[in-house]
Structure formats: C-alpha cells, structure tokens
Amino acid sequence: PGTLFIVSTPIGNLEDLSARARRTLSEVDLVACEDTRRTRALLTHLGIQKPLVSYHKDSPRKREEDILGALLAGKHVALVSDAGTPLLQDPGGELVRRALAEGIRVVPVPGPSAALAAWVASGFAGGPFLFYGFLPRRKGERRKVLADLRDFPYPIIFYEAPHRLRATLADLLDVFGDRPASLARELTKVHEEILRGSLEELVRWAEAADVRGEITLVVAGAEEATSREEGLQPSSEERLAEALA
Ligand code: SAM
Numbered sequence: 445p446g447t448l449f450i451v452s453t454p455i456g457n458l459e460d461l462s463a464r465a466r467r468t469l470s471e472v473d474l475v476a477c478e479d480t481r482r483t484r485a486l487l488t489h490l491g492i493q494k495p496l497v498s499y500h501k502d503s504p505r506k507r508e509e510d511i512l513g514a515l516l517a518g519k520h521v522a523l524v525s526d527a528g529t530p531l532l533q534d535p536g537g538e539l540v541r542r543a544l545a546e547g548i549r550v551v552p553v554p555g556p557s558a559a560l561a562a563w564v565a566s567g568f569a570g571g572p573f574l575f576y577g578f579l580p581r582r583k584g585e586r587r588k589v590l591a592d593l594r595d596f597p598y599p600i601i602f603y604e605a606p607h608r609l610r611a612t613l614a615d616l617l618d619v620f621g622d623r624p625a626s627l628a629r630e631l632t633k634v635h636e637e638i639l640r641g642s643l644e645e646l647v648r649w650a651e652a653a654d655v656r657g658e659i660t661l662v663v664a665g666a667e668e669a670t671s672r673e674e675g676l677q678p679s680s681e682e683r684l685a686e687a688l689a
Contacts, residue, residue, distance in 0.1 A: 446473070447550075448515055448539070448550045449472060449521070451468055451524050452556055452557065453465065455561065456527070456630065457632035458489065460555065460556045460632060466492075469522055472494065472522040474497060474521045475521070476499040476521055477496055478524075479500070480497075483496055483526075515546070516546060516548070523539065528555075532557050532558075533578055559660060563662055566662035567626060571598060573598050573601060574599070578603050590619040590620065598665040599664055599665050600665065602660070605659075613646050613650050616663060622643050622644045623643055623664045623666075624642060624663075625640075625646055625663045627640075627661055633657075
C-alpha cells in the first residue's frame with residue numbers, strides 16, 4: 445500500500461511551512477484536506493497541483509473508505525488540516541487508526557501547531573503539560589471539566605474561539621481560582637500578541653477589549669499556582685535545571 449503522511453501546515457505565517465512538507469505535498473498522489481478551497485490556495489502558492497479530497501469532521505464515513513482505498517491501491521496520501529497539525533483538535537484520528545489497522549504506514553511530517561507555539565512562549569513550559577483543546581460550549585459541562593482539571597499539577601493548554609473567551613476565562617477564574625496564565629492571540633501573524641498575567645488580569649483585559657482572532661490559552665498547573673503563592677516548591681524550570689545539573 446501507499447503511505448499516509450500527516451503534514452503540518454502554517455498557522456498563519458507561510459514561511460513556517462517546512463521544506464519537507466512542501467516536498468511531501470508535491471510528491472503524494474492525493475491530498476486529503478478539511479477545506480479544499482483553503483488547501484488549494486496553499487498549494488497554488490507553493491506552485492503545486494494535486495487532486496484534493498475533502499475530509500472534515502462532518503464527512504461521511506464513505507470518504508474515509510475512499511482514502512483508505514486509495515492507500516491500499518498503492519497511492520501516497522497527505523493529510524492536512526486548515527491550519528497547523530492535523531489531529532490536534534482537527535480531523536484525522538479515525539483515519540490514522542483505520543490506516544494502521546490495514547497495515548498502512550503512517551508518517552508524520554511535523555511542523556507548526558498553535559498549542560506548542562503558545563506553550564513554549566507561555567513562561568510555564570519546560571516540564572510536563574496537558575493539551576486539552578476546546579472546552580465544552582455548554583457552561584455546565586465546561587465547569588465540570590474544569591473542576592476535574594483543577595488539581596492537575598502541570599500547565600494546561602486550551603483552544604478557544606474569541607466570542608467564548610470571556611465566558612471561559614470567567615469560569616477558569618471561578619473554578620481554578622486566580623493563578624498565572626498566558627493568552628496567545630494570532631500567533632505567527634501580523635497582529636501576534638502574547639499576554640501574560642493572572643487569570644483575573646486576563647478576565648479584566650477580555651472585558652475591556654474587543655477580542656478577535658485565534659486564541660490559545662495556557663494556564664499554570666495547580667502546583668505552579670501554589671508554589672508561586674507560597675514560594676515553597678521549585679518551579680518546573682528549577683526542576684529541569686536540577687535534572688540537567
Ligand atoms: N490543528 C491546529 C493546530 O495545530 O494548532 C489547531 C486547529 S483548531 C480547530 C483551531 C484553534 O487553534 C483556534 O480556535 C485557536 O484556539 C487555535 N489557533 C489556531 N491558530 C492559532 C494562532 N495563529 N494563534 C493562536 N491560536 C491559534
């Protein structure tokens with residue numbers, strides 16, 4: 445069979461597309477993507493012409509079978525999402541599982557992801573973390589998830605839509621209590637902005653601002669929150685320095 449390549453594409457800045465991603469996209473037989481118009485624009489920018497097949501969260505199961513069929517017939521397929529790394533809160537999980545079950549080789553072509561970009565610049569990075577992604581939209585469910593995450597000792601990464609940011613920050617402050625957090629907006633784009641402060645400060649900022657664009661939140665873990673307050677436990681960076689000494 446052919447190979448399924450999981451190809452990361454830029455989250456804003458086109459210069460972030462890797463040389464290998466470009467070569468892979470130019471060499472495969474088929475590109476499976478969320479929004480064919482968007483991916484067509486990217487490929488045109490790269491001077492690449494390829495057959496595209498749309499594969500998104502509402503795609504019929506038959507679409508997955510078509511892609512698996514192409515792979516089993518020996519075709520090489522690249523899976524891309526609208527932005528960043530496929531499967532990170534984007535489609536592909538089921539396709540990869542089914543491809544592996546069929547004995548198809550799955551190869552990552554790593555690159556940009558908003559989660560990792562926000563995390564490395566947050567000020568809480570260097571140790572373990574949890575990538576949560578989007579919280580439930582319903583307030584009750586969201587607060588329940590947050591209650592379950594409250595005592596998690598390491599930083600947590602959330603994706604959020606601008607129009608839900610205020611509600612989410614308010615619930616975070618309410619359920620987690622005040623603790624350090626970082627808000628990354630429009631990463632790698634012209635209006636990139638990274639705010640670092642306490643949840644309370646971010647709530648106040650979001651109340652005053654006309655919040656737009658794509659947002660990733662990184663919230664300090666329970667351990668960091670306590671150690672900053674009490675100055676008792678070493679931060680994850682200090683632990684890392686110790687481990688490297
Ligand atoms: N697969 C993508 C990745 O690798 O980051 C994420 C896809 S997810 C459907 C879209 C969410 O990612 C947005 O709602 C936002 O929370 C986050 N995001 C995407 N691009 C971003 C950017 N340039 N800056 C900040 N957050 C971003």
